[in-house]
Amino acid sequence: MKRLIQRGLMFGNLIRVDSPALIERYNRALKGLAGKQTKLTEFHIDISGFSPEIGEEFKDPLYLNPNGCNRQFIILTVDQKTAPLLNAMFSTSRGILRQFIADNEAKLFALTAHDAVAGELMNSVFDVSDPARLFDIRKITIEADTTQSHVKNARELAEKIDHFQTAPNAWYDDDLIAEMIDLARETGDVTRVPVDLGVQEYEQGNFWTAHFGGLYIFRDVENPAVVVSGDKTRLAVPPPGKVLDTTDANRLAGFLSRNDLVGPVVQERGDGGAAILRQKMEFILVDAATSAGLDLGDMSSRTLRHVAQRMGAHLPDAFRGLAAMVRWAEAGGQWPRIDSRHPAYFYTLRARPDHPDRDLINRLLSELAPMDFRQLFICHKELFYAAYATWPDEKREFVAEFLHRDYMANKAGAREALFGGRKDPMKMPRITRGRTQEDMIEIVGPWGAVNRR
Known part of the structure; x- marks a missing residue:
């Protein structure tokens, strides 16, 4: 580390x-x-x-x-x-x-x-x-x-001030005045500086928890469910309601689609999302090459293209699926048929940018597409650190250098370039207080505007 x-x-x-x-x-x-x-x-x-x-x-x-x-x-x-x-x-x-x-x-x-x-x-x-x-x-x-x-004393002082100002003859209560003076020494002037x-x-609506190996609780959606990281049968006592797990891609894809939680990274020809898919291809390639013991050289994009050429028929299916999607977007190739059975499927998706639980959805997607280490680092650091500890040393070096050079140098700019933002984030606070309608938290990644097909 x-x-x-x-x-x-x-x-x-x-x-x-x-x-x-x-x-x-x-x-x-x-x-x-x-x-x-x-x-x-x-x-x-x-x-x-x-x-x-x-x-x-x-x-x-x-x-x-x-x-x-x-x-x-x-x-x-x-x-x-x-x-x-x-x-x-x-x-x-x-x-x-x-x-x-x-x-x-x-x-x-x-x-x-x-x-x-x-x-x-x-x-x-x-x-x-x-x-x-x-x-x-x-x-x-x-x-x-x-x-x-200080807060307790300030609250008590405020109550005494109110009593002093409203109660009959309170102006003549020396004990009350002495108590206010003593409290004011501790709290300061709470009428001018409230504390x-x-x-x-x-x-707290939909959320992820680390308990039980990782659970995604989706209860504030049209079709509620609990998504278990790994095999759901490992839970001795499963949670109530519908239970899915990350090993059942088909049912999970249906859940995401029925609740309208995700959209495609690439929507049309010439879409800038193709550049995102190209980088995902590099990440998948690095994983496959280092697992096979191949040398990444200087780790540049040019060198990685040569590595892909050397791997040839041994390139992962996820890499090939994304390559087909990029060809369609950039070179007019045929539309690739990539469904939930294809290893590239979850790499082609991202959370709807207008969804109040966008970050939670992208956390789940990062777990379903773990070779995209950049999304894993941004959306699910706990899983990223656990995965990093198991990677070959050459992949660790590539990942650390890439994130340092391309992400940490300008995190806000990188997130904006990669993920875009909501059209009107003020209307979609992720966490709201029970006492006001004006709450707004920091909106952090991950995806840009996606139109429904």
């Missing part, structure tokens, strides 16, 4: 914590949440405040996520909103945390100037040993406060 770390492809964008004051605040929050404290004098944290170094120190990668069900968090700075979420057990968790920080950025900025903010992503489920319990997770509630109860975070609620 050193190549990935050195190129910023793993543990990238984490927040460095090396200030004694910040470490002290972190330890106070950690003591309150987990009953532990770190002895490290330097570490890095993700958006939730989880530190891989502290996880190693405690020999517990879930020290802020007991049972992998209700994620706890520690916020030292609002800069954490740009950090990744490590060891994610639910696909919605980072979006909820990012939205929470964005919704309360001014308040959190004021609070973290003096203390750490600690909280929890709470739902009504505390144990997910039974897959059926996952269907009980509908709403995520966040309650947070500093270790010195009450309130209770935030977020809906």
Whole structure:
């Protein structure tokens, strides 16, 4: 994994914590949440405040996520909103945390100037040993406060101020005035700088979870189903409702089609999607060549074409299927017949750009087309890292260098060029709070506009 770390492809964008004051605040929050404290004098944290170094120190990668069900968090700075979420057990968790920080950025900025903010992503489920319990997770509630109860005190002070301003003869209540002065010393002027975070609620509709080896819960679609990573028979207690698995391509393709979740990468002749398919062909070729022990040379596109020529009849069917699609789009060849039985089928699809669960759908597609390592890295990092550890060394070098050179150098530009964006993202928030209709989270990949055929 050193190549990935050195190129910023793993543990990238984490927040460095090396200030004694910040470490002290972190330890106070950690003591309150987990009953532990770190002895490290330097570490890095993700958006939730989880530190891989502290996880190693405690020999517990879930020290802020007991049972992998209700994620706890520690916020030292609002800069954490740009950090990744490590060891994610639910696909919605980072979006909820990012939205929470964005919704309360001014308040959190004021609070973290003096203390750490600690909280929890709470739902009504505390144990997910039974897959059926996952269907009980509908709403995520966040309650947070500093270790010195600034939010609680600010709420109490606001109530006293209201009483002071409305109750008869409150102006003459010396005890009330003394209590307000004492609280104000802790909270500051809450009338000018409100710090009450309130209770935030977020809906969790369709989602992915790492539990039980990986499950995709699609319940807010016309034809609900659970998609199991691998063979569904490995579940001792299957979840309720229709159960599909990633080994049954035909039924899975029917599910995606019936719910109108996907569209083709290439829609018409001359479509720019052909360039995307060409790169997918290179990724498939690299996988096949390194598995066969062939030398990739300087790994340039020209060298890879020579590798394809040497492989000849041994080229994978997925490569040949995409090549036929590219010929149709660019050179006027015949329309290739590629159905769900063809190895290239899922490589030709992408999520509808206007679907509110676009990222979740593309996560599933990346698992169904795993040789497209770029999509796997963007949409399903957990699976990418697991797959990377099994690849031949030459493929690891190619993948690390490609992602560093062609993706990390300009992530926003690369995503826009590869995936496009929604026509009106403001109308399609992926995670919405229960209290307002104006919520909007960051829209991240993957696909451009696709017309229905």
